[in-house]
Amino acid sequence: MKFSLTCISLFLVSVTASSDLSFTLEKNSHYKPNAKRAVLRANAKYSSKPFATNHDNSSNTMSALKTGSVSVVDHLYDIEYYGTVKVGNPPQKFKVNFDTGSSDFWIASTICSTCKSHTRYNATESTTYKKDGRRWEIQYGDGSHANGILGRDTINLGGIMIKNQTFGLAKLQSQSFAADPVDGLLGLGFNKITTVKGVQTPMDNMISKKLIKSPIFGVHLGKAIKNGGGEFLFGGYNKKKFKGSLVTIPVDNSAGFWGVDVDSIKMGTKKVHGSFKGILDTGTTLLVFPDSIARKLAKAYKASDNMDGTFTISCDASKLKPLMFSMNGKTFKVPSDSLIFERNDTYCVAGFGYSHLDFSIIGDTFLKNNYVVYNQKVPNVRIAASIDQ
Incomplete structure (x- = not known):
């Protein structure tokens, strides 16, 4: 995950989405990407992870009754991609990195003294927030880290409303996060690698609550040389x-x-x-x-x-x-x-x-x-x- 948290470690036939969040790609002519850092973060991310084999070749249908589309920004010439999710009622907006290489969903919060460069979730301003209280902590191989407590609230993911979604409220994050444009990370891996065992991912809940008919998401990551951008389409794919x-x-x-x-x-x-x-x-x-x-x-x-x-x-x-x-x-x-x-x-x-x-x-x-x-x-x-x- 490049999260820069993502990489802290160190992406139906034409479908109409219920919500389409769009962004403008901003380019910095003075910026130079750092390949060395990208490799170090990726290496550290997986250093303690096992990888085994167990294939299932069964098939599944690709039709969907409902889909949720989140447009993403191609940050600094393909370094990372992030989109906006809404949390709580009234909704608070956050930039998150959608990461298929991890499974935790967490964002900066007002209880975090080291998250001041980011938009911070305020639990006291949401009428749908529910306390969980369990602690979570993430330690990355390059020394980056974050921790906090779990809570539950309604998540708006491209127009799909996920009630009582468990997520992490960051209480502390290392300084290396300060320069990253994202406020958090939304993992799209499988729930067996969530930091706190038993927590269901947003994708788990969309499937189990039948918020999407098909248990799929389609990913388009744009290239900076072709105007960047991109889209995560939950419940379907974009032909x-x-x-x-x-x-x-x-x-x-x-x-x-x-x-x-x-x-x-x-x-x-x-x-x-x-x-x-x-x-x-x-x-x-x-x-x-x-x-x-x-x-x-x-x-x-x-x-x-x-x-x-x-x-x-x-x-x-x-x-x-x-x-x-x-x-x-x-x-x-x-x-x-x-x-x-x-x-x-x-x-x-x-x-x-x-x-x-x-x-x-x-x-x-x-x-x-x-x-x-x-x-x-x-x-x-x-x-x-x-x-x-």
Whole structure:
């Protein structure tokens, strides 16, 4: 999760949503993305997480009676994506990072003395707030942390009203959160990895309370070079956001993540590496591979090791062939423009890096080029080329 909390660690046939929250992408001409930090956060995020195998290939229908659409902002050239949720009555608005690589929902609150740079939830101003009182605490591998108490309130997620949703009220957060534009994080992983056991995620509650007919959400992450933005569509998917047909990929959720098997990766038509396991994570900026895979990839692209989890790569996208992922017999592309993540005066940093983990984190470098429909019930994902590819 790139949360910067997301990465603290360190994404029916044309559907009409009940609510459409829109934002303008703001660009900072002086900003330079930090690939090293993105890799460190992703590496720290998963350092203590197991990853096993247990596929379920059953199918599910994709029709929906009701959907909720949340538009997202592409922050600082594809660093992270965030949208607005409303909490309480009267509603209080918060910017949150939607993270498929975690499962906790928490926001800054007025009981937090270190959250002053963010919008803070005020429980005393909501007529629908209910006290829970249980404590929660999150410690990230890079030293970032947050803690607080649990509470319950009504959550408005793209027009879908989730009553009595349990969430975390931050009482303390580390200084590294201060510079992040988001007020909190909404995890879209499975509930077995919630910080407090037994807490149902917003997606759990939308399914169990029949607020959405289909147990799915479609994700479109825009690219800054194509005006950014994006959309999380809960209960359905948006056919206008992808090209061609959706391809079904089985998911292993045994460790609480959206785990997939990758058959191989290629540079253009040249095979770089065979099968490996990966996690689809909207909250991680880059593609983060185990060291052994990353070095093969770097060699193929003539990229040099920066000795910090990142690689220097050619700044000329026309000289780079696309990176091809094969999953369940089908191929998905990361075009050459996305293989260049960070541009400096005399060199460029690649959109992929390495870690000590034994699985890959398939982050926004891949997800902003491919539309993904996440099915929590089966579980599986369906993938097609994004309109922004």
